[in-house]
Amino acid sequence: MDPALAALFDDIWRGLVRAAADRRHPWRTPVLATVAVDGSPNARTVVLRAADPATRMLRLHTDGRSTKAGEISRDPRVALVFWNRLARVQLRLRGHAEVLREGLEHARAWAATPPSARRDYATTLPPGTPIATWEDIAHADEEANFALILVRVMTIDWLCLAIRGHLRAGFACEGDEPRATWLVP
Numbered sequence: 746m747d748p749a750l751a752a753l754f755d756d757i758w759r760g761l762v763r764a765a766a767d768r769r770h771p772w773r774t775p776v777l778a779t780v781a782v783d784g785s786p787n788a789r790t791v792v793l794r795a796a797d798p799a800t801r802m803l804r805l806h807t808d809g810r811s812t813k814a815g816e817i818s819r820d821p822r823v824a825l826v827f828w829n830r831l832a833r834v835q836l837r838l839r840g841h842a843e844v845l846r847e848g849l850e851h852a853r854a855w856a857a858t859p860p861s862a863r864r865d866y867a868t869t870l871p872p873g874t875p876i877a878t879w880e881d882i883a884h885a886d887e888e889a890n891f892a893l894i895l896v897r898v899m900t901i902d903w904l905c906l907a908i909r910g911h912l913r914a915g916f917a918c919e920g921d922e923p924r925a926t927w928l929v930p
């Protein structure tokens with residue numbers, strides 16, 4: 746790989762690792778796009794919880810009853826869009842996701858989830874259920890609905906907006922050796 750692209754690739758993953766650890770990082774809240782049951786696109790903001798450059802995996806948390814969890818179970822293809830307005834860098838990742846509802850990684854993530862955040866997974870009714878009034882929102886067993894979304898990143902499209910000229914690069918991470926190329930922005 747071109748040394749400049751190799752350095753950029755490492756820098757992108759360092760940024761993702763930092764974003765997962767720093768709630769003020771602009772890449773902390775990407776938009777996750779999924780394929781809806783009828784084949785149309787669906788998208789929503791999520792929190793990036795972990796990024797692992799070695800395995801090219803990202804971790805998100807959700808309610809296992811959510812629409813997105815159902816969509817991923819049916820079609821694992823996802824895209825994530827990040828925008829860093831300070832660095833003026835957009836990242837578009839495409840990959841395959843799976844929903845984990847149990848296991849060691851699930852247990853560890855739950856143990857690390859603070860009590861204040863646990864309520865997010867504890868509504869008695871599934872997310873998106875129509876209710877007559879907000880007073881109908883009730884909470885029950887917290888852990889039951891907690892789920893992980895693990896994303897294996899397959900491609901990265903990096904775009905940097907610069908006054909002297911925009912720059913764009915593409916990376917394919919399917920094999921052991923990532924492939925990279927500069928792209929016309």
Ligand SMILES: Cc1cc2nc3c(=O)[nH]c(=O)nc-3n(C[C@H](O)[C@H](O)[C@H](O)COP(=O)(O)O)c2cc1C
Nearest residue numbers: 774789790791792806807808811812813814872873
């Ligand atoms: C800043 C922000 C962060 C969010 N983070 C998450 C998250 O990490 N996981 C999640 O399931 N929903 C998160 N949400 C809520 C989702 O955007 C969405 O409204 C909800 O999960 C229902 O999506 P769905 O019906 O497509 O499953 C977040 C919303 C905002 C505004």
